[in-house]
Amino acid sequence: MDLFAERGFDQTTVADIAARAGLTERTFFRHFTDKREVLFYGGQLLQEVMVAAVAAAPPDATPLAVVAAAVGAVAPAFAERRPGALVRQGIIEAHPELQEREVGKLARLAQAVADGLRQRGVPDPAARLAADAGVAVFRAAFAQWLASADRDMGSLIEECFDELIALAEAGR
Amino acid sequence: MDLFAERGFDQTTVADIAARAGLTERTFFRHFTDKREVLFYGGQLLQEVMVAAVAAAPPDATPLAVVAAAVGAVAPAFAERRPGALVRQGIIEAHPELQEREVGKLARLAQAVADGLRQRGVPDPAARLAADAGVAVFRAAFAQWLASADRDMGSLIEECFDELIALAEAGR
DNA sequence: AGCACTGATGTCAGTCACTGTCATAACCTA
DNA sequence: TAGGTTATGACAGTGACTGACATCAGTGCT
Numbered sequence: 477m478d479l480f481a482e483r484g485f486d487q488t489t490v491a492d493i494a495a496r497a498g499l500t501e502r503t504f505f506r507h508f509t510d511k512r513e514v515l516f517y518g519g520q521l522l523q524e525v526m527v528a529a530v531a532a533a534p535p536d537a538t539p540l541a542v543v544a545a546a547v548g549a550v551a552p553a554f555a556e557r558r559p560g561a562l563v564r565q566g567i568i569e570a571h572p573e574l575q576e577r578e579v580g581k582l583a584r585l586a587q588a589v590a591d592g593l594r595q596r597g598v599p600d601p602a603a604r605l606a607a608d609a610g611v612a613v614f615r616a617a618f619a620q621w622l623a624s625a626d627r628d629m630g631s632l633i634e635e636c637f638d639e640l641i642a643l644a645e646a647g648r
Numbered sequence: 649m650d651l652f653a654e655r656g657f658d659q660t661t662v663a664d665i666a667a668r669a670g671l672t673e674r675t676f677f678r679h680f681t682d683k684r685e686v687l688f689y690g691g692q693l694l695q696e697v698m699v700a701a702v703a704a705a706p707p708d709a710t711p712l713a714v715v716a717a718a719v720g721a722v723a724p725a726f727a728e729r730r731p732g733a734l735v736r737q738g739i740i741e742a743h744p745e746l747q748e749r750e751v752g753k754l755a756r757l758a759q760a761v762a763d764g765l766r767q768r769g770v771p772d773p774a775a776r777l778a779a780d781a782g783v784a785v786f787r788a789a790f791a792q793w794l795a796s797a798d799r800d801m802g803s804l805i806e807e808c809f810d811e812l813i814a815l816a817e818a819g820r
Numbered sequence: 821a822g823c824a825c826t827g828a829t830g831t832c833a834g835t836c837a838c839t840g841t842c843a844t845a846a847c848c849t850a
Numbered sequence: 851t852a853g854g855t856t857a858t859g860a861c862a863g864t865g866a867c868t869g870a871c872a873t874c875a876g877t878g879c880t
Contacts, residue, residue, distance in 0.1 A: 490837065500859055505838065538818045576752035580744070583751040601788035605812050608784030615780065616773035640777050644816030646710045661865065672830055677867065 477514070481563055485571050512577045515564060523585045525550050530592035539598045543610035544637050546589060550614075551630035554621065565622055586611045613637050649686070652739050657746065684749045687736060695757045697722050702764035711770045715782035716809050718761060722786075723802035726793065737794055758783045785809050 479488045479496055490511050494501045508514055529549035533542040554561075568574040590607035598606065616639075617632040651660040651668055662683050666673045680686055701721035705714040726733075740746040762779035770778065788811075789804040 489835090501837090502839090502860080503858055506857080509838095511837065538815075540815050540818060572752070575755065576748050579751045579755040580748035583747065601792060601808050602811055602815060604788045604791065605784055605808065606815055608787060609781060609812065609815070612777055612780030612784060616776045619776065620773060636773050636777065639774055640781065641816045641819065643710075643712050643774060643778055643781070644813045646712060647813065662867085663865085673866090674831080674868090675829055678828080681867095683866070 477564070480515070480567050485567055485574065510577075512574055515568065515574060516577060516581055519581050522550050522553070523588050525553070526585065527588050527592050530589055530596070533596075535596070539593055539602055539606040540609065540637075540641075542593065542596065543589065543606050544613075544633075546592075547610050547614050547617075547633050547637075548630060551628075551633055554629040558622070558625075562622060582611050582615070609640060613640055649736070652687070653735055657739055657743050682749075684746055687740065687746060688749060688753055691753050694722050694725070695760050697725070698757065699760050699764050702761055702768070705768075707768075711765055711774055711778040712781065712809075712813075714765065714768065715761065715778050716785075716805075718764075719782050719786050719789075719805050719809075720802060723800075723805055726801040730794070730797075734794060754783050754787070781812060785812055 479492055482488075490504055491501050493511075493514070494504045497504070508517070526546040526549060529546040530542055533545050537545070568578055586604075586607040589610060590603045593603035593606060594600070613633060613636045616636045617629060620632050620636070621627060621629050651664055654660075662676055663673050665683075665686070666676045669676070680689070698718040698721060701718040702714055705717050709717070740750055758776075758779045761782060762775045765775035765778055766772070785805060785808045789801065789808045792804050792808070793799060793801050
């Protein structure tokens, strides 16, 4: 992360990273599947929390309510993390390949949530749509959270959910 | 595409592709930024059509209505394309790196649609949410279109939009 | 015809991400 | 202490991708 911030992503070779960490290039690739993966390490935790929340939601809950609970469940993990998240986002936004990885992770997350919904009996395409809607809300809330200082991720998520529902109710 | 279908994506080198095309490897990279890009050639057309539809929508249209019009505008492009789309999807689904590229393209598409909405005066986070919702509908409809023979992309998109609105109205 | 300009291609050398394989050292357990 | 497991190093190799320069066909101008 330090190296990426110092010289930029492509100006940093894996050999550089390994050297800075006092390891071999080969060892780096035993810990990270990818050079990009450095920036997304720990993202799996997000998915696990959300999937668990989907499974733990009350049986009679509406699909969107389940998804809202799942997205809300990850909000606490963002407290106090804004400074680090800002530099990370700065690096990602400067590199399309990194944005690809990011949305790829979110797509896998949506996939997992959709699977969880299907296990609760929600049929397609509703399961897929609800999961994708949840990820959309997460992305919108995350963007707001980065843009505005001192706003709570939890309340931003709630607001974005309300906004989405308002959009839908305005109809087409 | 033939080579990918024959031996698979990673078993096909760029040198193979260039040879089959009667060209040099270097020339390949002058036409495609990437080895993956072969599978996504022409995807920009989708984005152009949708952005144009966003700009062309009536001024008083609701954000979601604008997005629905935009997504609906690309439906005709799918007629008669199912056979090719099926082999393409088969290749993509077998390779996470290709799925990443696919969702990356969709993310850029959503970004462009959101920009179009903002130019129409739709504020954030509504613009972002509506655009992402549109992409979610597209994805769901596309999946159904691939799964079921002889269904029209246009009507699938409409159904998925209705489904999304129903989900939202069921509330949270 | 002769000339300049442009664009597409070839050639070649180079960098770097990533992988397979084997050796080695640290460690844990019976 | 012996034997197995795990983390690391060493090393060679593949293949995607890039930069620099040469070549050549076409096009317009004189």
